[in-house]
Amino acid sequence: MDSPTENKIRSLFKENYQEWCVHSFAFLHNMDEAQDVVQDVLVKIISGNKLEGIANPSSYIKVAVKNASLQRIKTKQKIRKLDETPPLIDYSYEQELIEQENKAKVQNALNVLPDQSKKVFELCVIEGLQYKYTADIMGISINTVKYHLKKAYKILRTTLKDTYLFNLIVVIVYIFFVKK
Incomplete structure (x- = not known):
């Protein structure tokens, strides 16, 4: 049987999943990555029982999705900088x-x-x-x-x-x- 917390998360997921994905997409400009971010945030929240005592869980998750999206952008920029090291110039x-x-x-x-x-x-x-x-x-x-x-x-x-x-x-x- 499902606990009340799990039911609460399910109903939040059904009601807000698309909104959270669109919110993440606004930062990442990639829907697949946006969906991954939302799912990662929800997994962290479920595994850590982080919704206990939060007055507005929907807003909390929305902010968590925003922060995770920004963190993903930051990580991608660091990786891009490492990949874009200039080649050694060979002067003829x-x-x-x-x-x-x-x-x-x-x-x-x-x-x-x-x-x-x-x-x-x-x-x-x-x-x-x-x-x-x-x-x-x-x-x-x-x-x-x-x-x-x-x-x-x-x-x-x-x-x-x-x-x-x-x-x-x-x-x-x-x-x-x-x-x-």
Whole structure:
């Protein structure tokens, strides 16, 4: 014979199962997983006699389903991160030559800059200092810093006509000055 608790759980299951599944589906976007979550929650509740003394068991189960759905998402994200480790990049000789050529172009473009503009560019772009700190270090005004940056970018833009190189200049310059 069934106990009163088992009857209560059965009636809750019959009345709310679809609602709980839809609630879980709202988080997981997969009905099979949503049904699994609801069933797992109900099994835990039945095996632990957790409905004793709960005023609103339907709401309790709904919250438990939400929490279990969010936990499943979190677990899936951790697994996805482990699976998505980037493969080791195998550079060919040709790719190395292209990279060296691009580095040489950037270095030449930086050497074309006037000394003051080059120093401002290095401090602001490469080292990431704010205009104010760059101005303090160099003993110039913030507007002068802005002027030299504008001038540096203009010269680099004309020197590096290849937009690919210009768009990547900050990254390549970072490699030049930080890795040395």
